Amino acid sequence: MTQVTYQILRNDGKGGVPHFQNFVVEIGETEAILTGLIKIRNEQDPTLAVRYSCRQEICGSCAMRVNGKSRLVCSRLVGTETKTHNNTIRIEPMANQPVLRDLVVDQTPFWDRYRHIRPHLILDPANPLPQGKESRMTPEQVDQFRETPRCIACASCYSACPAVGSDPDFLGPMALAKLYRFTVDPRDAAYHERLEGIQNQKLWLCLRCNLCVEACPKDVRPAERIVDLKRLANQEIGKRERGSKHSIGFLNNIEQGGLLNETKLARDSLGLFGMLGQVGKGFQMMRHGKSLKKHPPIQGLSEVQAIYADLNKPEDIKGRERPVGKGVKGE
Amino acid sequence: MTLSHDVLVVGAGLAGQRAALQAFRAGVDVGVISKLHPLRSHSGAAQGGINAALDPKDSVHDHIYDTVKGSDYLADQDAVEVLCKEAGPTVIEMEHMGTIFNRAPDGSLDRRAFGGASYNRTIYSADRTGLALLQGLYEEVGRDPKIHIYEEWDAVDLVVRDGRVQGVVAMERKSGKIEGFGAKAVVIATGPAGRVYGKTTNSHESTGDGCALAYRAGAYLKDMEFVQFHPTCLPHTSILITEGARGEGGILRNAKGERFMERYAPHFKDLASRDVVSRAIVTEVKEGRGFPDGTVHLELMHLGKEKVETKLQEIVAYARTFAGIDPVVEGIPVYPAQHYMMGGISTNPKGETNIPGLYAAGEAACVSVHGANRLGANSLLETLVYGKIAGQNAAEYAKTAAASTLGQTDVDATTGRIHQLVERKEGELPAKLRAELQSTMDELVGVYRHPDDLINAVTRVAQLKERYQNVHVADKSSIFNLNLVEAIELGHLLDLAEVIVTGALARTESRGAHVRTDYPKRDDAKWLKHTLAQITKEGPSLTYLPVTITEYQPKERAY
Numbered sequence: 001m002t003q004v005t006y007q008i009l010r011n012d013g014k015g016g017v018p019h020f021q022n023f024v025v026e027i028g029e030t031e032a033i034l035t036g037l038i039k040i041r042n043e044q045d046p047t048l049a050v051r052y053s054c055r056q057e058i059c060g061s062c063a064m065r066v067n068g069k070s071r072l073v074c075s076r077l078v079g080t081e082t083k084t085h086n087n088t089i090r091i092e093p094m095a096n097q098p099v100l101r102d103l104v105v106d107q108t109p110f111w112d113r114y115r116h117i118r119p120h121l122i123l124d125p126a127n128p129l130p131q132g133k134e135s136r137m138t139p140e141q142v143d144q145f146r147e148t149p150r151c152i153a154c155a156s157c158y159s160a161c162p163a164v165g166s167d168p169d170f171l172g173p174m175a176l177a178k179l180y181r182f183t184v185d186p187r188d189a190a191y192h193e194r195l196e197g198i199q200n201q202k203l204w205l206c207l208r209c210n211l212c213v214e215a216c217p218k219d220v221r222p223a224e225r226i227v228d229l230k231r232l233a234n235q236e237i238g239k240r241e242r243g244s245k246h247s248i249g250f251l252n253n254i255e256q257g258g259l260l261n262e263t264k265l266a267r268d269s270l271g272l273f274g275m276l277g278q279v280g281k282g283f284q285m286m287r288h289g290k291s292l293k294k295h296p297p298i299q300g301l302s303e304v305q306a307i308y309a310d311l312n313k314p315e316d317i318k319g320r321e322r323p324v325g326k327g328v329k330g331e
Numbered sequence: 332m333t334l335s336h337d338v339l340v341v342g343a344g345l346a347g348q349r350a351a352l353q354a355f356r357a358g359v360d361v362g363v364i365s366k367l368h369p370l371r372s373h374s375g376a377a378q379g380g381i382n383a384a385l386d387p388k389d390s391v392h393d394h395i396y397d398t399v400k401g402s403d404y405l406a407d408q409d410a411v412e413v414l415c416k417e418a419g420p421t422v423i424e425m426e427h428m429g430t431i432f433n434r435a436p437d438g439s440l441d442r443r444a445f446g447g448a449s450y451n452r453t454i455y456s457a458d459r460t461g462l463a464l465l466q467g468l469y470e471e472v473g474r475d476p477k478i479h480i481y482e483e484w485d486a487v488d489l490v491v492r493d494g495r496v497q498g499v500v501a502m503e504r505k506s507g508k509i510e511g512f513g514a515k516a517v518v519i520a521t522g523p524a525g526r527v528y529g530k531t532t533n534s535h536e537s538t539g540d541g542c543a544l545a546y547r548a549g550a551y552l553k554d555m556e557f558v559q560f561h562p563t564c565l566p567h568t569s570i571l572i573t574e575g576a577r578g579e580g581g582i583l584r585n586a587k588g589e590r591f592m593e594r595y596a597p598h599f600k601d602l603a604s605r606d607v608v609s610r611a612i613v614t615e616v617k618e619g620r621g622f623p624d625g626t627v628h629l630e631l632m633h634l635g636k637e638k639v640e641t642k643l644q645e646i647v648a649y650a651r652t653f654a655g656i657d658p659v660v661e662g663i664p665v666y667p668a669q670h671y672m673m674g675g676i677s678t679n680p681k682g683e684t685n686i687p688g689l690y691a692a693g694e695a696a697c698v699s700v701h702g703a704n705r706l707g708a709n710s711l712l713e714t715l716v717y718g719k720i721a722g723q724n725a726a727e728y729a730k731t732a733a734a735s736t737l738g739q740t741d742v743d744a745t746t747g748r749i750h751q752l753v754e755r756k757e758g759e760l761p762a763k764l765r766a767e768l769q770s771t772m773d774e775l776v777g778v779y780r781h782p783d784d785l786i787n788a789v790t791r792v793a794q795l796k797e798r799y800q801n802v803h804v805a806d807k808s809s810i811f812n813l814n815l816v817e818a819i820e821l822g823h824l825l826d827l828a829e830v831i832v833t834g835a836l837a838r839t840e841s842r843g844a845h846v847r848t849d850y851p852k853r854d855d856a857k858w859l860k861h862t863l864a865q866i867t868k869e870g871p872s873l874t875y876l877p878v879t880i881t882e883y884q885p886k887e888r889a890y
């Protein structure tokens with residue numbers, strides 16, 4: 001047992017100024033951070049608002065920011081934070097979702113994106129599933145789901161994602177991982193429509209920053225599934241779509257300079273004429289503090305480039321071709 | 332303000348959602364209220380699998396027999412028959428909805444062994460079958476936005492008047508707003524009540540709300556003294572390690588390295604029914620053959636890293652995170668903890684309770700298919716089979732029932748009661764009373780039940796109920812006031828604890844999960860009957876109901 005300071009961002013949800021409040025908790029290093037929050041509620045301050053239920057990393061209720069990172073507090077152990085943070089655990093509500101009170105956020109934006117991808121099987125009436133029998137699915141077909149069936153909809157990834165905040169169209173990591181799950185499902189008949197439906201902003205705004213991978217407690221690796229979707233989309237829809245150009249521009253851009261050069265990016269993805277149509281947006285960006293002038297290469301550019309080299313290693317992003325054996329047989 | 336639906340389902344776990352889907356398909360207007368987002372329901376925590384005799388070499392009859400034997404002959408055999416016959420179609424329906432199951436090399440649904448089963452008939456999805464089913468069902472329900480789901484609303488009152496159900500009064504967590512939900516028929520599917528105990532595999536929100544609301548409104552609770560303790564739970568946290576781990580070949584050993592289950596169940600060994608295995612573990616530890624931390628070990632090492640890490644992915648993570656143990660290389664320390672309530676709101680095989688218009692399904696209900704001891708992987712099945720039946724019958728009832736009379740006066744009555752609670756200036760906090768209740772149940776109403784302990788428990792629960800009259804809600808906010816919610820939930824837990832201990836003290840025999848040290852034998856002459864508890868001013872009044880026996884006459888159980 002040690003004494004740990006829980007530094008919690010309180011917010012009454014009624015317009016009061018959010019502020020940090022410290023609680024000192026007696027707790028073991030191998031206990032979950034959630035245990036400390038429950039102790040605070042039970043012994044010090046029953047008004048602390050926090051969502052939790054299963055306490056075993058399966059209901060997805062308890063995501064919040066712990067020392068700045070999106071975590072599930074029921075499976076994140078006290079010791080993993082206190083060692084590196086001077087015996088202090090700073091806890092704030094998830095990002096990208098409005099706070100209702102204390103650590104409880106309104107998840108409407110997260111669920112809206114989830115619903116947007118039509119998260120259910122879409123069957124082909126002309127080719128129904130076998131009656132009175134399960135549809136057969138090879139173990140390879142099951143493998144193609146990768147780890148997406150483990151998703152517990154905790155929104156940790158959504159909270160960590162820098163892109164969802166910047167564009168309401170971008171579907172975000174969880175919804176896209178879910179979309180991938182349906183796209184590769186051999187029972188699903190909407191393969192083309194699903195890939196067509198997410199063109200441009202909905203898919204391609206992903207920055208490949210991998211923060212969602214780091215935040216996900218269930219190893220769903222949304223960023224990798226997004227890469228898969230991009231590959232499938234490229235394959236299925238081909239050159240007609242613009243997203244890939246944008247994304248390649250984006251990638252090259254950062255790889256070359258370590259920072260985003262918005263002008264060059266726009267030129268790469270839209271071409272010079274396309275850019276003229278975007279003048280308004282350029283002004284908007286400037287208002288938001290984004291500069292259109294060229295940045296000098298950042299310090300540590302070699303590290304960025306090393307990350308890229310690593311990400312581009314063939315085994316890491318080896319493309320899954322069109323899902324094997326689309327369509328299922330009864331026998 | 333009041334809202335209204337033909338059928339109102341309370342609870343959005345597997346049972347509630349399946350009921351809602353069926354009522355909707357039957358053509359009535361359906362609302363669902365759930366205190367958690369549906370995907371956060373505790374069904375999602377189910378690990379091991381769901382039983383169905385799908386293999387041509389298996390038979391529905393064997394499934395029925397195994398279930399009846401597992402129940403120690405207390406299950407109603409007509410209800411078990413429905414359960415097992417519907418199992419195959421139910422699993423296939425879930426597969427067609429999109430549930431992702433593990434597959435055999437030929438592409439069919441893979442199966443694993445489970446406790447008390449004479450054949451490998453447990454269909455599974457790694458060790459997160461509950462999550463897979465819950466996702467599949469939620470996706471299907473979400474297909475049609477006409478099924479209105481009120482998320483994060485707590486049902487706080489069930490209104491029964493003029494000899495029938497009228498609806499529910501509920502409170503929204505986000506706003507504290509209290510509203511009436513008039514309904515022609517209500518399906519209670521609020522899930523487990525494991526938090527009556529401290530050492531439980533159930534979630535913090537598993538507080539038996541619907542059982543208590545129905546009981547208060549005059550419904551019978553059945554067989555509440557039958558509480559399942561799962562043999563293999565992590566110490567301290569009581570997080571479950573699925574029976575599927577033994578189904579995949581895991582073995583229990585005591586500190587002397589003995590595979591002790593060979594002594595208790597020579598034939599079924601580690602896969603005997605749960606009551607048998609739990610008693611064996613408690614006995615081993617009590618007689619000094621446990622590890623110093625009071626556990627036995629569940630060994631998976633011999634299964635090989637690949638199998639353990641793929642088929643038991645979640646529990647490997649649990650053991651590593653919550654016990655600091657790597658099951659690939661060392662034994663997992665385990666000990667029994669409360670896991671499942673065989674009892675619940677008494678229904679017949681149509682899902683009907685004794686109150687017209689009131690239906691129940693899932694763990695909140697008792698049909699009864701589990702009798703005195705539930706077989707693993709039969710509960711997920713029950714939620715879906717009987718959820719569907721209850722939903723269908725609720726819809727049929729609603730089609731001819733008169734409109735609900737639920738109105739503002741009902742809402743005002745609830746609001747008044749809750750304001751009184753919140754406005755109380757002092758008293759004991761719910762967390763304190765809850766902790767005392769849980770330690771009472773952990774210590775006195777466990778795997779083995781001593782008569783003195785039970786008498787003691789009756790007194791202590793009564794005292795806690797008395798103190799609860801002055802429970803203090805320190806939080807005065809209207810937004811996400813969990814202190815208020817836990818005070819309300821505690822009232823439910825206390826009512827249910829009272830019924831459990833009263834029933835346990837009255838039942839002077841040992842059957843399935845209910846084991847009396849002073850009456851170690853099953854007594855069919857006196858006790859082959861269901862306990863029914865009904866609320867009175869003096870506490871629960873007990874009556875009894877015969878067991879339906881069709882094919883299998885009771886005989887001694889051996890594993």
Ligand SMILES: Cc1cc2nc3c(=O)[nH]c(=O)nc-3n(C[C@H](O)[C@H](O)[C@H](O)COP(=O)(O)OP(=O)(O)OC[C@H]3O[C@@H](n4cnc5c(N)ncnc54)[C@H](O)[C@@H]3O)c2cc1C
Nearest residue numbers: 342343344346366367374379380486522693694708710711
């Ligand atoms: C760890 C664990 C593992 C298990 N593994 C298996 C297994 O492998 N196989 C198997 O067959 N069984 C298993 N079980 C048992 C099985 O999972 C449960 O019995 C079953 O899922 C219960 O489903 P339900 O729909 O009845 O309840 P739940 O899924 O718990 O749903 C209850 C619903 O009611 C709502 N609710 C509760 N109170 C209120 C209220 N006052 N107002 C509004 N809504 C409310 C909740 O929000 C929730 O949506 C397991 C159980 C546990 C705990």
Ligand code: SF4
Nearest residue numbers: 161206207209210212
């Ligand atoms: S990799 Fe893409 S989806 Fe993931 S956090 Fe970064 S921007 Fe968001």
Ligand code: SF4
Nearest residue numbers: 151152154155157216
């Ligand atoms: S992908 Fe991972 S982090 Fe995102 S919601 Fe699912 S489980 Fe949570």
Ligand code: FES
Nearest residue numbers: 053055060062074
């Ligand atoms: S409490 Fe369920 S995921 Fe943390």
